[in-house]
Amino acid sequence: MPVRSHPLHRRWLARRRRLRRWLRPLPRRANVARYPVIKWFAQAARKRPYLWSFKRQHVMVSLYSGAVVALMPVYGLQLAIGLALAIWLRGNLTVMAALQMVTNPLTMGPIYYATHRLGAWLIGLTGYGEGASVVGTHINALVVGGIVGGLAFALLLDLGWRLLAWESRRFRTQLAALHEHFGYRHGDADAPEG
Numbered sequence: 001m002p003v004r005s006h007p008l009h010r011r012w013l014a015r016r017r018r019l020r021r022w023l024r025p026l027p028r029r030a031n032v033a034r035y036p037v038i039k040w041f042a043q044a045a046r047k048r049p050y051l052w053s054f055k056r057q058h059v060m061v062s063l064y065s066g067a068v069v070a071l072m073p074v075y076g077l078q079l080a081i082g083l084a085l086a087i088w089l090r091g092n093l094t095v096m097a098a099l100q101m102v103t104n105p106l107t108m109g110p111i112y113y114a115t116h117r118l119g120a121w122l123i124g125l126t127g128y129g130e131g132a133s134v135v136g137t138h139i140n141a142l143v144v145g146g147i148v149g150g151l152a153f154a155l156l157l158d159l160g161w162r163l164l165a166w167e168s169r170r171f172r173t174q175l176a177a178l179h180e181h182f183g184y185r186h187g188d189a190d191a192p193e194g
Contacts, residue, residue: 006178006182008174008175008178009175009178011171012171012175015171023094026094026097026098044087048087050090050091050092051086051087051091051092051093052092052093052094053092054092054094056165057090058090058091058092059091059092059095059161060158060161061089061090061091061092062086062089062091062092062093062095062096062099063095063099063154063157063158063161064151064154064158065082065085065086065089065091065096066082066085066091066095066096066098066099066100066154067099067150067151067153067154067157068146068147068150068151068154069081069082069085069096069099069100069150070099070100070102070103070150070153071102071103071111071115071145071146071147071149071150071153072142072143072146072147072150073112073115073139073142073143073146075103075108078100078103079097079100082096082097082099082100083096112142114145114149115141115142115145115146115149116138116141116142116145117141117145118144118145118148118149119140119141119142119143119144119145119146119148120137120138120141120145122141122144122145122148123137123140123141123144129141129144
């Protein structure tokens with residue numbers, strides 16, 4: 001059986017297509033000029049390779065800071081803040097932008113309600129964060145709830161990332177063993193080397 005018709009190889013191709021489809025709407029080095037806020041910084045963004053790197057150190061910084069910004073009450077400024085944080089903290093811009101899509105006009109109400117409730121509960125529990133007025137306390141509750149909720153959300157994403165990374169390493173090992181068994185190198189014809 002040729003390598004390309006093996007079920008494991010077909011699963012790898014399907015995974016690659018699915019990943020490309022998911023990443024298509026997000027900013028990448030090639031399409032960064034299409035995005036409203038980021039396009040003003042496109043030239044500077046192209047010169048920073050860490051913005052496009054999917055190494056663990058760049059992704060983790062973006063996961064944690066991006067999740068916190070996504071749940072903070074700064075709707076409309078999230079992408080600009082995310083870009084600034086990605087540059088400052090040397091994080092991945094694609095992951096940062098994807099996390100900012102969590103808060104959108106459909107999810108904004110429930111997210112801000114939940115972060116306000118969480119923040120109000122924490123302020124009531126600790127006593128810290130009570131403002132001079134009722135409005136100040138409500139704003140503090142949104143901010144505190146956004147930070148704590150964002151960190152909890154980031155922790156879940158981190159665990160998911162680790163699980164996917166483990167499964168991906170396992171899958172790549174199986175695929176490499178299959179290729180070695182058939183004497184296949186990427187780009188070669190299906191015929192084994194002779």
